[in-house]
Amino acid sequence: MSNKSEIEFTIRPDGNIEFTIKGMQGKQCVPVAELFKVLGTVEAERATAEYYEQEEGQLAEIGTHH
Numbered sequence: 001m002s003n004k005s006e007i008e009f010t011i012r013p014d015g016n017i018e019f020t021i022k023g024m025q026g027k028q029c030v031p032v033a034e035l036f037k038v039l040g041t042v043e044a045e046r047a048t049a050e051y052y053e054q055e056e057g058q059l060a061e062i063g064t065h066h
Contacts, residue, residue, distance in 0.1 A: 003023055003024075004023050005021070005022065005023035005024050005032075006021075006022045006023055007019055007020070007021050007022070007032070007036075008020045008022065016043070017039055017040070019033075019036055020048065021033060021048075022048070022050070023050075024050060025050055025051075025053040025054065026050075026051065026052075026053060026054060027051070029050075029051065033045075
């Protein structure tokens, strides 16, 4: 199964640009987001729920030690 990634751009009436990266889990979106910083000064960043999801191929292990 292939993952589909999308980047949604919104150009607001004041000329500011917002973009949302969809379809990438975890920190996979960070290098892509860095590419778009050439558009201007970043005023704010916020992570989507996908950012906090575990990346594929990464394992999380929770255990207790007695």
